Amino acid sequence: MRENGPVTSATRQPETPAAALPPRLIATDLDGTLLRDDKSVSERTVAALAAAEEAGIEVFFVTGRPARWMDVVSDHVHGHGLAICGNGAAVVDLHGGPGAHRFVKVRELARENALDAVRLLREAAPGTVFAVEQTYGFYQEPAYPKLHMELPDTLAPAERLLAPDAPGAGEPVLKILAFHHELDPDAFLTVARRAVGDRATITRSSPSALLEISGPGVSKASTLELCCAERGISPEEVVAFGDMPNDVEMLTWAGTSYAMGNAHPAVIAAASGRTVANNEDGVAVVIEKILAERL
Numbered sequence: 001m002r003e004n005g006p007v008t009s010a011t012r013q014p015e016t017p018a019a020a021l022p023p024r025l026i027a028t029d030l031d032g033t034l035l036r037d038d039k040s041v042s043e044r045t046v047a048a049l050a051a052a053e054e055a056g057i058e059v060f061f062v063t064g065r066p067a068r069w070m071d072v073v074s075d076h077v078h079g080h081g082l083a084i085c086g087n088g089a090a091v092v093d094l095h096g097g098p099g100a101h102r103f104v105k106v107r108e109l110a111r112e113n114a115l116d117a118v119r120l121l122r123e124a125a126p127g128t129v130f131a132v133e134q135t136y137g138f139y140q141e142p143a144y145p146k147l148h149m150e151l152p153d154t155l156a157p158a159e160r161l162l163a164p165d166a167p168g169a170g171e172p173v174l175k176i177l178a179f180h181h182e183l184d185p186d187a188f189l190t191v192a193r194r195a196v197g198d199r200a201t202i203t204r205s206s207p208s209a210l211l212e213i214s215g216p217g218v219s220k221a222s223t224l225e226l227c228c229a230e231r232g233i234s235p236e237e238v239v240a241f242g243d244m245p246n247d248v249e250m251l252t253w254a255g256t257s258y259a260m261g262n263a264h265p266a267v268i269a270a271a272s273g274r275t276v277a278n279n280e281d282g283v284a285v286v287i288e289k290i291l292a293e294r295l
Helices: 030-034 043-054 111-124 185-199 220-230 245-253 265-270 282-294
Strands: 025-028 058-062 082-085 090-093 102-106 129-134 138-140 173-179 201-203 210-214 238-242 256-259
Touching (some): 025 030, 030 238, 111 173, 185 201, 185 210, 245 256, 245 265
Antiparallel strands (some): 090 102
8 A cells, every 4th residue: 555646657568477377366466556546557568468368367456545435447347356355454345336345355454453563663663643544434533644635533642542431432443553653664674673673563664763663473475375265376376467466465465476667675675576667568468478379
């Protein structure tokens, strides 16, 4: 998940790893990967996704975005229509369209773990401010900046937002967001992981110092693995695409994986191949090659 800022794309020719088995599932991140910097899906990419589904290859959108931000791809749902949202915290059926998504699976962040993470981050990185992402609601501290596409439902300290009698207390917490105005994004991630330990999973997908904190063991990779196991699909039959640190585990797990031409260095190191940037339809480039090889 990224705030609505421009992302610089770099040009690079595709480097294609050899797939061990014919792919049965394509798992693609959205922002900085499938979507262009203006948040659009190009005609070429739309055609490639449709062609993959027609060829019997399932396509999963795997994103840090919450379900209510999935309108950017709701028109391009094929087949099963499932997406993995919130960095693995939810599996969502998109067939209902914007505002009518159905949660198929929820892997929540326990409130006690979230409160521990808030406390430890306040100690390790003074000045950190927080927001709380739930299945249907979004809540934030007054000092948390306007980074997202919506107004918060409630403004209050994180400790209050996570209290047993807080607004939305009956809803699962999918993740909390932690923002720092001064720290380097990668340095903030390192500090947070060291401070919080195994109480939560911490990653980032924004160019700013914005961290995304999920339940222990919850990631794009672990939820994708669950979805694939339900379908009898092995890692070797999965092709994955990503550009930011929240994609690293997924790219490592998949049998074949691609870092976008605009990817973070950690993503480039994790992926088995590279494609061109999101603004150059890097996902479509690879899908077209996969389909051409099946003829």
